[in-house]
Amino acid sequence: MRTRSKLALLAVAAWAPLSAQALNIFACEPEWAALARQLAPGAHITSATHAYQDPHYIEARPSLIARLRRADLAVCSGAALEAGWLPALQQRAANPAVQPGQAGMLFVAEQVETIGQVEHVPLGAGDVHPEGNPHLHLDPERMRKAAAVLSQRLAQVDPQQAGAYRSRYLRWSLAWQQRLDDWRQRARPLKGQRVVVQHSTFDYWWRWLGIEVVADLEPKPGVPPTPRHLNALVAKVEQNRPLAIVHSWYQDPNSAHWLAERTGIPVVSLPSTTMAEQGLETPAELFEYLLQQLLDAHHAD
Ligand SMILES: [Zn+2]
Numbered sequence: 588m589r590t591r592s593k594l595a596l597l598a599v600a601a602w603a604p605l606s607a608q609a610l611n612i613f614a615c616e617p618e619w620a621a622l623a624r625q626l627a628p629g630a631h632i633t634s635a636t637h638a639y640q641d642p643h644y645i646e647a648r649p650s651l652i653a654r655l656r657r658a659d660l661a662v663c664s665g666a667a668l669e670a671g672w673l674p675a676l677q678q679r680a681a682n683p684a685v686q687p688g689q690a691g692m693l694f695v696a697e698q699v700e701t702i703g704q705v706e707h708v709p710l711g712a713g714d715v716h717p718e719g720n721p722h723l724h725l726d727p728e729r730m731r732k733a734a735a736v737l738s739q740r741l742a743q744v745d746p747q748q749a750g751a752y753r754s755r756y757l758r759w760s761l762a763w764q765q766r767l768d769d770w771r772q773r774a775r776p777l778k779g780q781r782v783v784v785q786h787s788t789f790d791y792w793w794r795w796l797g798i799e800v801v802a803d804l805e806p807k808p809g810v811p812p813t814p815r816h817l818n819a820l821v822a823k824v825e826q827n828r829p830l831a832i833v834h835s836w837y838q839d840p841n842s843a844h845w846l847a848e849r850t851g852i853p854v855v856s857l858p859s860t861t862m863a864e865q866g867l868e869t870p871a872e873l874f875e876y877l878l879q880q881l882l883d884a885h886h887a888d
Contacts, residue, residue, distance in 0.1 A: 610627060611631045616724070620634035621863075621869055622733065642664070643668060644672070645672050647676050655682060656680040659744050665718070666723075668716075690740065701723055703787070713807025714809025714810070715808050722787065722790065725789055726791035726794070726795050727763075730870055731760060777882070779797060781801045782830055782833050783824055785838055785843060786838070798830075802829075831853050831881070831884045832846055832854050833855050833856075853884060858873065
């Protein structure tokens with residue numbers, strides 16, 4: 588018994604310096620926190636937003652400033668997704684490690700190609716980003732590239748663990764490849780299907796699946812649905828007979844339901860990111876769920 592408690596004490600003593608050194612990772616969105624947990628399970632990881640929040644607009648709360656102040660590495664989508672709140676956080680946190688251009692500040696969209704880049708945003712086009720669509724985590728291929736980038740960045744800010752990050756990424760990547768093959772095969776019946784969306788959140792996912800977007804409940808990117816715009820969509824939706832009217836968990840579902848009542852097209856509410864409390868803890872669980880929801884809608888059709 589005595590030896591045991593002594594051993595336990597020794598174990599605590601051996602752990603203490605390690606946990607004190609654990610890397611602090613600040614993710615702007617839950618998917619990057621989830622990915623970081625896979626690649627750096629020993630790190631302290633927090634996310635600034637959750638699945639029921641619109642990542643385009645959050646408040647720069649003091650608790651977030653404190654968390655960013657402690658961070659060794661910040662991981663965000665970039666492509667101006669966080670333009671409305673992250674700069675204020677960076678400024679108030681005054682943490683040199685996570686300022687723009689530092690190794691500790693990773694904008695995934697700067698490392699992984701985005702779709703929908705435009706050279707000139709026409710006046711009155713709405714919330715269009717010249718850097719392209721920032722919701723790139725919803726492409727399973729780009730998620731893998733993001734994992735490669737993140738593991739390299741982890742090795743850069745925490746060089747003592749570089750070997751561990753590399754081997755963990757390699758294992759993760761192999762498992763991911765198997766999942767990709769499986770998803771690709773199961774997703775085949777969805778190819779050529781059509782959907783109505785609310786915002787460009789899932790554009791990468793539709794593209795990967797070969798699904799066509801026939802209408803957007805937003806009259807312009809980032810502009811909430813208006814009665815006039817919704818009325819104009821009724822005939823278009825009836826003509827195209829899409830698989831579903833899709834909105835994100837964080838969005839008000841009323842517009843989608845309004846259109847569903849008039850057209851008979853079902854509403855599908857999808858998470859745009861991971862959420863452990865809903866059983867979607869890892870990126871793989873998220874994609875699995877997204878795919879299954881759409882396959883269910885297709886089978887019910
Ligand atoms: Zn967006």
